[in-house]
Amino acid sequence: MSTASLYKRIVRRETHSSRAGIAITLAVLLIVALAWIGTEAVLAAVGTAPLLLAPTDLVGSTLDAASAPVGVLTAVAVVVALIGLVLIVVSLAPGRRGRRGAKAERTVAVVDDRVIARSLARTASYAGDVDPSQVSVSVGKRSALIEVTRTSGRQTDVRSIDEAVRDELDAYDFSPALRHKVKLSEKGTVGS
DSSP: OOHHHHHHHHHHHHHBOOSHHHHHHHHHHHHHHHHHHHHHHHHHHHTOOOSSOOHHHHHHHHHGGGGSOHHHHHHHHHHHHHHHHHHHHHHHSOOBOSEEEEEOSSOEEEEEHHHHHHHHHHHHHHHHTOOGGGEEEEEOSSEEEEEEEEETTSOOOHHHHHHHHHHHHHHOOEESOOEEEEEEEEEEEOOO
């Protein structure tokens, strides 16, 4: 295996979450349901009392479900459809963690989005000459939003903040790359 493909595999493993948790949960639920049905079938074959419901009663109540009130059937159908929809979305959606890969000369680094947000907040704070507590950064899949709260009595230069953040992001080699937007908050704080 080449080094490039190994690095790509490592980054993929660290930036995407596994589906093992939901698969294990579904498997355990299915095993429990099948074990219960098997136990009920064995108890019915031996002729002892069922644990919860005899297989013949279970089949009979399932067949009689069509005569249940429409509201109950609709509610059951909606719940089953929602569970199915959630399972389909979970299986198809990319399980992305808040991390991204960055290549170096002979290695690869995985950087958490919170670290990137802190770094961008510090850069914006210095560039805009505002207190670090007045800068809020949120990092999404492909974008970073930097919101700066102005201080009363001082001018906040959004252009210098934008340039400083752009320079910092250009210095990184993140995959996926980040676009940024600097926004000046409508509210302000009282300067000391």
